Amino acid sequence: QKEVEQNSGPLSVPEGAIASLNCTYSDRGSQSFFWYRQYSGKSPELIMFIYSNGDKEDGRFTAQLNKASQYVSLLIRDSQPSDSATYLCAVNYQAGTALIFGKGTTLSVSS
Amino acid sequence: KAGVTQTPRYLIKTRGQQVTLSCSPISGHRSVSWYQQTPGQGLQFLFEYFSETQRNKGNFPGRFSGRQFSNSRSEMNVSTLELGDSALYLCASSTGTFFTDTQYFGPGTRLTVL
Numbered sequence: 001q002k003e004v005e006q007n008s009g010p011l012s013v014p015e016g017a018i019a020s021l022n023c024t025y026s027d028r029g030s031q032s033f034f035w036y037r038q039y040s041g042k043s044p045e046l047i048m049f050i051y052s053n054g055d056k057e058d059g060r061f062t063a064q065l066n067k068a069s070q071y072v073s074l075l076i077r078d079s080q081p082s083d084s085a086t087y088l089c090a091v092n093y094q095a096g097t098a099l100i101f102g103k104g105t106t107l108s109v110s111s
Numbered sequence: 112k113a114g115v116t117q118t119p120r121y122l123i124k125t126r127g128q129q130v131t132l133s134c135s136p137i138s139g140h141r142s143v144s145w146y147q148q149t150p151g152q153g154l155q156f157l158f159e160y161f162s163e164t165q166r167n168k169g170n171f172p173g174r175f176s177g178r179q180f181s182n183s184r185s186e187m188n189v190s191t192l193e194l195g196d197s198a199l200y201l202c203a204s205s206t207g208t209f210f211t212d213t214q215y216f217g218p219g220t221r222l223t224v225l
Contacts, residue, residue: 001170032210043201043216044154051211088154096159096166097205097212098144103153 002027006089006102015111019076023089023102026070030091033065033072034099038086047074047087079109112137115204115217123223129190132220134202136183142166142207143185144214145177148199160185161207189222197224 003026013019025033032051036044050056050063050072062075076083086106090099116135124130136143145157156169160179177187183204189196199221203214
């Protein structure tokens with residue numbers, strides 16, 4: 001049974017700070033890792049994905065993957081109040097493109 | 112390009128009834144996945160369909176079933192509804208061909224079981 005673990009939070013950071021969100025996964029065979037953002041009352045939307053060890057940057061967001069430690073993280077630089085949302089970590093489910101999600105970390109950015 | 116659509120958006124049913132939810136994927140997408148979202152359990156994977164075949168199945172009882180049509184539209188059915196089935200049901204579509212494919216979510220169907 002694949003599992004994805006995240007701290008539920010809330011994680012509170014001041015505007016302009018770096019927010020660090022962490023995720024661990026149980027299945028060493030997992031190939032791809034996704035970060036989704038979900039605003040209250042809305043559907044999840046993709047922030048970015050990563051499948052190679054190391055860092056991947058996209059604007060203010062950086063995803064980091066360490067397969068040896070089965071750990072993936074998301075850094076948000078220059079956090080804005082509009083970044084306040086629940087961040088969901090997900091890994092691919094066996095063959096196919098379905099995903100197993102963690103329960104999410106709630107981020108609150110104060111102005 | 113139109114996004115993923117789900118109908119109906121809201122449903123109220125009573126225990127013991129059955130319900131059918133519909134999902135229309137983004138044009139060209141052949142994979143549709145279904146998820147149940149509740150405050151306590153988060154987003155849980157139900158099943159994935161690709162080219163009319165169930166490709167993956169999560170850990171849900173047999174009361175939950177689905178199908179996919181030749182135009183990639185998908186339906187999920189829940190029989191003998193229980194109070195615990197009250198949730199937001201989300202479907203997501205993707206091309207379904209690569210493990211890095213992005214899943215695009217629909218707005219969801221909010222099911223309330225009384």
